[in-house]
Amino acid sequence: MGTQNWQEYLKDRQDRWIEELSEFLTIPSISALPDHAGDVQEAALWVGDRLQAAGVENVEVLPTEGHPVVYGDWLHAPGRPTLLVYGHFDVQPVDPVDLWSHPPFEPVIRDGRIYARGSSDDKGNMLAPILAVQALLETTGTLPLNLKFLLEGQEEIGSPHLPPFMKAEAGRFASDVAVSADGSQWSEEEPATWVSLRGLCGLQINVRGPSRDLHSGLFGGAVQNPVHALVRLLDSMRSPDGRVLVQGFYDDVREPDDRLRSELARVPYQEEELLASIGVTETFGEPGFSTYEREWIRPTLEINGIWGGFQGDGMKTVLPRQAHAKVTCRLVANQHPDRVVRGVVRHVEENTPAGVEAEVVVLDSSSMPYSIPIDHPGNLAAARVLEELYGRRPYVVGSGGSIATCGLILEHLGIHTVNLSFGLDDECAHSPDEFFRLASFERAQIAHGRFIEVLAAGS
Amino acid sequence: MGTQNWQEYLKDRQDRWIEELSEFLTIPSISALPDHAGDVQEAALWVGDRLQAAGVENVEVLPTEGHPVVYGDWLHAPGRPTLLVYGHFDVQPVDPVDLWSHPPFEPVIRDGRIYARGSSDDKGNMLAPILAVQALLETTGTLPLNLKFLLEGQEEIGSPHLPPFMKAEAGRFASDVAVSADGSQWSEEEPATWVSLRGLCGLQINVRGPSRDLHSGLFGGAVQNPVHALVRLLDSMRSPDGRVLVQGFYDDVREPDDRLRSELARVPYQEEELLASIGVTETFGEPGFSTYEREWIRPTLEINGIWGGFQGDGMKTVLPRQAHAKVTCRLVANQHPDRVVRGVVRHVEENTPAGVEAEVVVLDSSSMPYSIPIDHPGNLAAARVLEELYGRRPYVVGSGGSIATCGLILEHLGIHTVNLSFGLDDECAHSPDEFFRLASFERAQIAHGRFIEVLAAGS
Numbered sequence: 001m002g003t004q005n006w007q008e009y010l011k012d013r014q015d016r017w018i019e020e021l022s023e024f025l026t027i028p029s030i031s032a033l034p035d036h037a038g039d040v041q042e043a044a045l046w047v048g049d050r051l052q053a054a055g056v057e058n059v060e061v062l063p064t065e066g067h068p069v070v071y072g073d074w075l076h077a078p079g080r081p082t083l084l085v086y087g088h089f090d091v092q093p094v095d096p097v098d099l100w101s102h103p104p105f106e107p108v109i110r111d112g113r114i115y116a117r118g119s120s121d122d123k124g125n126m127l128a129p130i131l132a133v134q135a136l137l138e139t140t141g142t143l144p145l146n147l148k149f150l151l152e153g154q155e156e157i158g159s160p161h162l163p164p165f166m167k168a169e170a171g172r173f174a175s176d177v178a179v180s181a182d183g184s185q186w187s188e189e190e191p192a193t194w195v196s197l198r199g200l201c202g203l204q205i206n207v208r209g210p211s212r213d214l215h216s217g218l219f220g221g222a223v224q225n226p227v228h229a230l231v232r233l234l235d236s237m238r239s240p241d242g243r244v245l246v247q248g249f250y251d252d253v254r255e256p257d258d259r260l261r262s263e264l265a266r267v268p269y270q271e272e273e274l275l276a277s278i279g280v281t282e283t284f285g286e287p288g289f290s291t292y293e294r295e296w297i298r299p300t301l302e303i304n305g306i307w308g309g310f311q312g313d314g315m316k317t318v319l320p321r322q323a324h325a326k327v328t329c330r331l332v333a334n335q336h337p338d339r340v341v342r343g344v345v346r347h348v349e350e351n352t353p354a355g356v357e358a359e360v361v362v363l364d365s366s367s368m369p370y371s372i373p374i375d376h377p378g379n380l381a382a383a384r385v386l387e388e389l390y391g392r393r394p395y396v397v398g399s400g401g402s403i404a405t406c407g408l409i410l411e412h413l414g415i416h417t418v419n420l421s422f423g424l425d426d427e428c429a430h431s432p433d434e435f436f437r438l439a440s441f442e443r444a445q446i447a448h449g450r451f452i453e454v455l456a457a458g459s
Numbered sequence: 460m461g462t463q464n465w466q467e468y469l470k471d472r473q474d475r476w477i478e479e480l481s482e483f484l485t486i487p488s489i490s491a492l493p494d495h496a497g498d499v500q501e502a503a504l505w506v507g508d509r510l511q512a513a514g515v516e517n518v519e520v521l522p523t524e525g526h527p528v529v530y531g532d533w534l535h536a537p538g539r540p541t542l543l544v545y546g547h548f549d550v551q552p553v554d555p556v557d558l559w560s561h562p563p564f565e566p567v568i569r570d571g572r573i574y575a576r577g578s579s580d581d582k583g584n585m586l587a588p589i590l591a592v593q594a595l596l597e598t599t600g601t602l603p604l605n606l607k608f609l610l611e612g613q614e615e616i617g618s619p620h621l622p623p624f625m626k627a628e629a630g631r632f633a634s635d636v637a638v639s640a641d642g643s644q645w646s647e648e649e650p651a652t653w654v655s656l657r658g659l660c661g662l663q664i665n666v667r668g669p670s671r672d673l674h675s676g677l678f679g680g681a682v683q684n685p686v687h688a689l690v691r692l693l694d695s696m697r698s699p700d701g702r703v704l705v706q707g708f709y710d711d712v713r714e715p716d717d718r719l720r721s722e723l724a725r726v727p728y729q730e731e732e733l734l735a736s737i738g739v740t741e742t743f744g745e746p747g748f749s750t751y752e753r754e755w756i757r758p759t760l761e762i763n764g765i766w767g768g769f770q771g772d773g774m775k776t777v778l779p780r781q782a783h784a785k786v787t788c789r790l791v792a793n794q795h796p797d798r799v800v801r802g803v804v805r806h807v808e809e810n811t812p813a814g815v816e817a818e819v820v821v822l823d824s825s826s827m828p829y830s831i832p833i834d835h836p837g838n839l840a841a842a843r844v845l846e847e848l849y850g851r852r853p854y855v856v857g858s859g860g861s862i863a864t865c866g867l868i869l870e871h872l873g874i875h876t877v878n879l880s881f882g883l884d885d886e887c888a889h890s891p892d893e894f895f896r897l898a899s900f901e902r903a904q905i906a907h908g909r910f911i912e913v914l915a916a917g918s
Contacts, residue, residue: 198676202774211738217657217860220761220789221701221753222733224743227762227784228697235694238687240812242680274681279670284683284814294680302679303686304777305768310785315661315822317787318763325686326769328776330679353699355743363774401676 006135010445017131017445018114018438020050022107024089024123025116031067031090031157040153043089044068047151050127054134056149062169066161067153071172074133074147080456082146084175085448086405086417087126087182088155091118092430099432112438119436120427122182126151128422128444129181136449144456148175152405155182158365159404166412177378178409179451183421185440186395191386192267193379194419195260196296196398197406199331199369201341202304204361205230205348207323213309214319223319224355227308230323233358236351237301237327237344242285244301244329246347249340254333254371256297263374263396264292296398300330301344326363330400337366368407370417371398378418381455385420385447420444420451465594469904476590476904477573477897479509481566483548483582484575490526490549490616499612502548503527506610509586513593515608521628525620526612530631533592533606539915541605543634544907545864545876546585546641547614550577551889558891571897578895580888581641584880585610587903588640595908603915607634611864614641617824618863625871636837637868638910642880644899645854650845651726652838653878654719655755655857656865658790658828660800661763663820664689664807666782672768673778682778683814686767689782692817695810696760696786696803701744703760703788705806711794713830715756722833722855723751755857759789760803785822789859796825827866829876837877840914844879844906879903879910 004012029043030036044061047070051059056072067090075082094104094117102108107116114124136143150173154161166173186192209226210219239245256264269292275281285294294300308323310316329340345360352358372379374396386394406417422440423429463471488502489495503520506529510518515531526549534541553563553576561567566575573583595602609632613620625632645651668685669678696705703709715723728751734740744753753759767782769775788799804819811817831838833855845853865876881899882888 200676200776202776209739214737215860216759216761216763216787217659217789218754218858219737220759220859221744221757222742222750222859223737223739224701224741225761227765228693231690231693231762231765232699234687234690240691242683278673278678278682280668280682280814282683282814283681285680291681295677298680300675300679302675302684302778303690303768304675304775305770305779306686306690306782307766307770309762309764311764311766311783315785315787315824316763317659317661319761320764323765324770326774328675328774330676355739355741365774399677400679400681401674 004139006139006449007446009135009139010131010449011442014442017127017441018109021114021124021127021441024127025107025118026105028105029090029118029153030093031154032093037067040067040090044070044153047089048072050130051149054130055137056133064161064165069153069165070149070151072149074143077143077146080145081176082148083452083455084148084150084173084178084409084413084415085129086150086178086180086409088122088152089126090153090156091123092121092156096432101433113435114438115433115435117434119434120423121429121434122155124436124441125181125421125423125444128441129448131445132449132452136452144453148173155405162405162408166408170412173413175413175415177415177455178417179378179420180406180417181421181448183419184423184425185421186397188424189390191390191392191394192397193383193386193394194399195374195379195396196332196371197369197403198400199335199337199367199407200328200402201331201337201366202326202328202363203341203344204363205233205325205327206359206361207233207356208321208359209356210319210321213321216317216319219319224353225319226356227320227323229353229356230308230325232353233348233351234303234325237347241287243287244299246301246343248343249299252335252339253299256293259374260297261293264290264296267292267395267397295400297332299332299335302328304328330402331369333369333371335369337368367402367404368411370403370406370410372416372418376416377458378416378455381451381458382418382420384454385450388450389443389447420447422447463598465598465908466905468594468598469590469908470901473901476586476900477568480573480583480586480900483586484566484577485564487564488549488577488612489552490613491552496526499526499549503529503612506548507531509589510608513589514596515592523620523624528612528624529608529610531608533602536602536605539604540635541607542911542914543607543609543632543637543868543872543874544588545609545637545639545868546588547581547611548585549612549615550582551580551615555891560892572894573897574892574894576893578893579882579886580893581614583895583900584640584882584903587900588907590904591908591911595911603912607632614864621864621867625867629871632872634872634874636874636914637876638837638879639865639876640880640907642878643882643884644880645856647883648849650849650851650853651856652842652845652853653858654833654838654855655791655830656828656862657859658794658796658826658866659787659861660790660796660825661785661787661822662800662803663822664692664784664786665818665820666692666815667780667818668815669778669780672780675776675778678778683812684778685815686779686782688812688815689767689784691812692807692810693762693784696806700746702746703758705760705802707802708758708799711798712758713792715752718833719756720752723749723755726751726854726856754859756791758791758794761787763787789861790828792828792830794828796827826861826863827870829862829865829869831875831877835875836917837875837914840910840917841877841879843913844909847909848902848906879906
């Protein structure tokens with residue numbers, strides 16, 4: 001136990017933390033590639049050792065049906081709440097590796113950034129709360145609340161084995177609130193608290209007509225063309241202005257209240273910049289909602305892929321025997337993936353054009369939509385910490401994407417997860433030359449320490 | 460000059476003709492494969508020699524920008540009409556060659572059939588009028604009309620170099636009527652005269668949205684999805700019941716008269732057999748017309764292929780940057796491919812959904828629709844010959860497919876082409892184990908001889 005305060009303790013040791021992060025980043029823990037399963041395991045062991053070194057107790061590398069989970073706790077604050085810290089130590093593949101400026105698992109520090117696969121997503125972010133806890137324990141000898149860690153090794157492949165694991169281990173992870181060290185900040189100057197993530201469900205539609213490809217001259221006009229039938233079917237699912245026409249699709253959607261809408265309206269929106277960044281001339285979508293609302297708190301139905309018949313050069317006069325499409329829906333509170341899928345299946349059944357058969361195959365990887373109240377104590381604590389660190393009030397934002405873990409934690413532990421992470425969109429999280437800003441790394445350490453203090457003080 | 464009549468002359472020499480056909484069939488004159496260009500040339504020389512042996516004069520192998528055309532004539536019937544005989548000596552590729560029971564260019568005779576690539580399409584059919592002419596010349600010393608031959612070597616690749624050739628050589632080929640020895644009979648017991656072929660035009664539609672594939676979670680709901688836009692655009696081109704909705708599409712269509720409709724209604728139609736043969740449960744198409752009418756004398760718009768976004772296993776949550784479709788139209792008299800294409804281009808321009816760009820690329824291989832009056836003297840002559848040979852009145856039928864040559868002959872020579880050919884649908888014309896019935900081969904020889912006599916007598 002030192003005499004320094006914990007923030008100075010952290011600041012004074014940044015070189016050491018960067019060295020440790022570099023070591024962590026040399027482990028090629030690519031969860032998607034079976035050849036790297038041993039590396040994911042090695043990363044788990046590294047994380048376990050690091051937790052122990054920080055003063056975390058009861059550290060265990062727990063098996064799942066796939067890659068392991070690392071658990072640890074510090075439970076010496078009786079009567080105080082328990083915080084669950086989430087993060088992941090697996091990383092994305094590195095292809096195409098020849099687009100990297102340096103080997104992806106040989107970290108390079110340049111211009112205040114550390115370059116390596118996993119630096120931003122999520123090893124840098126994930127290490128921050130561990131360092132914060134060490135700093136608190138080393139300088140104060142205690143923590144103001146109880147703490148558990150849920151650090152996993154399969155996030156980048158959609159955490160396929162986490163649901164049964166969480167169900168079986170719900171007692172071990174029981175907590176009062178969770179904080180995610182996986183995610184992003186709004187910008188370097190502007191803080192935000194996250195209040196929603198969209199859920200996801202998907203299906204493939206297979207339309208089948210004749211038993212073989214037909215000559216479009218000899219049979220064109222005589223029988224239904226499966227591509228036309230698929231086009232008809234898909235077009236019947238969405239109005240030209242982007243509203244989903246599947247019956248009952250919006251039934252369970254929680255309409256945003258005025259508080260949420262006015263918070264989202266505060267978030268700076270640069271349409272010109274958005275359009276330029278993706279090369280389109282206008283935004284598009286469900287009438288009556290802003291672009292942020294459509295991205296964050298309104299559900300969608302999108303065709304992700306379509307194929308059938310001839311795709312080569314020139315002309316082939318075929319009436320194809322079948323046609324296919326992949327469709328996914330992004331969901332918002334309180335939709336349920338299963339119910340939405342059932343609605344789409346029913347729509348297909350009721351709207352399949354004459355002369356063909358349509359089959360729906362439900363795709364794996366569904367996830368629940370997630371939302372947390374603006375005024376949730378965890379969000380209020382995060383907002384206070386962020387306001388201290390950035391010197392301004394955080395925006396309230398959502399995310400259009402899906403993170404299964406937040407829904408999973410809510411389902412099995414009955415608690416919400418607060419986002420407190422510091423990746424930035426330009427850090428190439430899933431692309432070559434991934435990097436993490438060292439300033440963000442330090443800010444993340446302080447943020448997690450302060451979050452523990454503020455959350456404990458508020459409870 | 461013999462004392463036999465010409466029909467006996469033909470019948471007595473069937474073994475010899477089959478031997479000659481076998482020799483012709485050993486030449487692998489595959490027009491689609493550059494490596495076989497020499498074989499196509501060899502087949503042309505073989506045909507030239509055979510014409511000369513038959514007594515045809517002024518035989519020439521004429522160059523085009525691609526494979527050659529064989530010309531020959533017999534012009535010693537002053538004051539009588541001139542008949543142009545059309546056929547082709549090139550053949551389809553043989554892939555997949557391992558599905559053939561015998562090597563495709565080593566003819567095998569079994570059960571009254573000759574098996575080899577090109578036997579039915581078109582070497583057997585094409586040889587028949589040459590043999591008929593020889594029989595007439597050998598037995599009578601003359602012909603009752605003038606004759607010219609137009610035998611080509613690029614039919615199986617769509618005769619790409621024939622249009623400029625025909626334009627340049629219109630004088631040489633000037634005739635009063637043409638007969639095609641390329642095509643099929645209705646059935647072995649039932650004759651038919653053909654009155655129409657459909658034309659063809661095609662285009663590719665490219666819909667482009669964002670400059671890169673987008674994350675469907677982060678951007679879904681914010682911008683137009685090119686696949687949805689393409690689906691909307693294509694769906695706007697055809698009503699759910701199969702009527703084409705492109706403005707002006709039917710403007711030039713010649714509505715069938717009562718005579719034609721009642722003739723087509725005479726043609727036996729076995730819906731159950733049709734459905735079973737292609738594995739569908741019902742026919743489909745433009746209301747108000749029979750299946751034969753929809754196949755033969757009504758135009759269509761068909762999607763031949765569609766693609767965009769993710770086509771692999773499972774789910775990829777992408778909002779694709781582009782989507783594509785191939786569309787062809789089958790045309791009927793008096794539509795013009797260029798005008799129909801212009802109409803579809805205008806439809807795309809006027810109906811492209813907001814937020815994307817749509818480009819139309821016109822595909823080569825358009826062809827004019829073709830029709831010949833039921834009472835055209837050539838058709839009347841063919842009908843009389845067929846009634847003699849089959850013992851029953853021919854049906855009047857059309858074909859949903861496109862044969863560019865008939866339109867080309869009409870355009871450059873101003874004359875109609877009568878179908879007089881004897882392939883059957885089960886003879887695997889473009890598939891492994893192609894064969895030609897020897898009975899059809901003999902029937903074709905007699906038919907062409909009688910056609911010359913009847914046409915001359917009627918004129």
